[in-house]
Amino acid sequence: MRFYLFDRITDFVAGKQATGIKNVSSQEDFLIDHYERQPVMPIPLIIESLAQLGGWTVTVSSSYRYLAVMVMVKGIEVTGAAGPGDQIVLDVAIDTISELGASLTAGARVNGNEILRVGSIMYVLYEVPEEEREKVEEKYTQAVQDVKGGAS
Amino acid sequence: MRFLMVDKIFELERGKHVRGVKNISWDDYFLEEVFPDIPVFSSIVATECMAQLISWMVQEARDFTVKPVITIVDAYRCTSHIMPGDQLELEGEIESFSEESVLAHGRALINGMPVIEIEHGVGFLYPLEELDPPERARRQFENIYDEGATINRTAARGPDRLMREKIMVVPKKWYDKVLDIQPPDRITCIKNVTATADYFNDHFPLKPVLPGVLILEALISTARTLVKHVLKEKGLGNRQPVLSRAQKVKFRSFIVPGDQLVMEGKLLEFCDDNSRVTVKGMLAGKMVASIKMDLLHCDEQLYRQTFFSADPASEGMTA
Numbered sequence: 001m002r003f004y005l006f007d008r009i010t011d012f013v014a015g016k017q018a019t020g021i022k023n024v025s026s027q028e029d030f031l032i033d034h035y036e037r038q039p040v041m042p043i044p045l046i047i048e049s050l051a052q053l054g055g056w057t058v059t060v061s062s063s064y065r066y067l068a069v070m071v072m073v074k075g076i077e078v079t080g081a082a083g084p085g086d087q088i089v090l091d092v093a094i095d096t097i098s099e100l101g102a103s104l105t106a107g108a109r110v111n112g113n114e115i116l117r118v119g120s121i122m123y124v125l126y127e128v129p130e131e132e133r134e135k136v137e138e139k140y141t142q143a144v145q146d147v148k149g150g151a152s
Numbered sequence: 153m154r155f156l157m158v159d160k161i162f163e164l165e166r167g168k169h170v171r172g173v174k175n176i177s178w179d180d181y182f183l184e185e186v187f188p189d190i191p192v193f194s195s196i197v198a199t200e201c202m203a204q205l206i207s208w209m210v211q212e213a214r215d216f217t218v219k220p221v222i223t224i225v226d227a228y229r230c231t232s233h234i235m236p237g238d239q240l241e242l243e244g245e246i247e248s249f250s251e252e253s254v255l256a257h258g259r260a261l262i263n264g265m266p267v268i269e270i271e272h273g274v275g276f277l278y279p280l281e282e283l284d285p286p287e288r289a290r291r292q293f294e295n296i297y298d299e300g301a302t303i304n305r306t307a308a309r310g311p312d313r314l315m316r317e318k319i320m321v322v323p324k325k326w327y328d329k330v331l332d333i334q335p336p337d338r339i340t341c342i343k344n345v346t347a348t349a350d351y352f353n354d355h356f357p358l359k360p361v362l363p364g365v366l367i368l369e370a371l372i373s374t375a376r377t378l379v380k381h382v383l384k385e386k387g388l389g390n391r392q393p394v395l396s397r398a399q400k401v402k403f404r405s406f407i408v409p410g411d412q413l414v415m416e417g418k419l420l421e422f423c424d425d426n427s428r429v430t431v432k433g434m435l436a437g438k439m440v441a442s443i444k445m446d447l448l449h450c451d452e453q454l455y456r457q458t459f460f461s462a463d464p465a466s467e468g469m470t471a
Binding site for chain 2: 001002003004005006007008021022023024025026027028029032084085086087142
């Protein structure tokens with residue numbers, strides 16, 4: 001399995017928020033054992049989806065100056081589930097951002113119904129040496145191409 | 153899982169003709185079962201083996217500047233199924249070559265006997281550097297090109313032997329949800345495309361695109377689900393629909409992670425022994441792929457007779 005847990009970015013406002021999509025397919029490795037009778041995407045992986053989108057949002061908002069590494073997740077509320085065929089809409093919003101760290105709120109929806117809410121995802125920020133920023137930018141914009149694909 | 157479908161190229165006439173091999177093993181990701189305990193390598197995915205073989209020939213002939221992306225296949229024919237342990241011999245031939253596209257046909261053989269044929273395949277030539285680092289492609293080609301290598305045609309075949317090897321084959325689901333089924337003649341399913349899928353590592357390293365054969369698997373599974381439903385209603389639930397031919401296979405645009413493919417199947421003809429179905433693949437209301445196919449309705453005995461017994465080697469075994 002590739003560890004790319006969001007498929008597309010549908011909305012992005014630098015320094016503020018982003019919305020993305022994670023498609024759940026019946027071929028996902030994590031569905032083999034989770035669960036045999038009722039396949040659903042594990043909640044920790046949905047949190048990872050939100051965290052990946054949040055990290056991307058922070059790094060791109062900082063003009064590739066910082067890499068965000070998740071250190072704490074607080075206030076998880078699970079109200080639903082997502083299985084094969086569902087399209088999860090991921091919302092992240094930046095609460096605070098400084099040179100030391102960032103804090104985001106996040107939520108996931110399926111068909112307009114909230115399935116998961118995260119009170120805060122905290123990241124520490126690592127400064128990218130100036131000479132390496134171009135490389136990070138390349139990687140992250142490649143990720144956008146990857147996730148945006150270009151079809152929509 | 154790697155999405156590299158050619159293990160060896162042993163004959164190459166630049167830009168004209170190519171022959172190679174794909175070995176089928178129990179490790180293969182694309183094993184499936186039409187009937188329990190008869191594991192086979194997907195005969196749809198087998199077309200990808202031919203497509204990749206032809207793709208290597210085109211890339212080499214154009215010095216690794218372009219890579220063909222499949223757009224049309226006029227005809228597909230499958231006369232035998234493929235089992236673990238088989239060595240699939242692949243042949244590809246270019247009929248014509250232009251600046252923008254390539255027209256080719258190919259076939260796959262087991263022990264010298266053709267099992268799958270594709271006619272009139274058209275590939276659009278896409279800049280290689282946008283899909284795959286050209287140096288990487290060149291190195292992969294050098295790794296598999298082994299001019300003059302010989303292949304063994306010794307492997308014995310036969311479903312009887314396989315019956316004794318109880319190896320679990322994880323069932324594959326090529327679509328994710330049935331949205332609507334209106335027997336006897338209509339069905340709508342969806343397939344979600346996601347970046348976690350392993351095949352995006354190789355297809356393609358710089359631009360993830362859903363492989364054409366997996367679009368086909370989704371379209372064909374949609375058709376099979378509809379026909380299975382109809383068979384069951386008619387009291388013929390012991391029969392399974394098996395793909396034998398397809399015509400007018402068309403791909404109109406790339407399908408990428410984040411897309412949700414909606415498949416609309418329509419039953420055109422149905423009798424107890426076979427059926428004809430068309431399926432369209434839609435993205436946001438726009439048609440991106442389509443296929444017309446013939447399905448044979450086989451019970452287990454007919455399935456064995458039709459898709460395995462034509463092989464002289466297996467007759468020898470069961471005698």
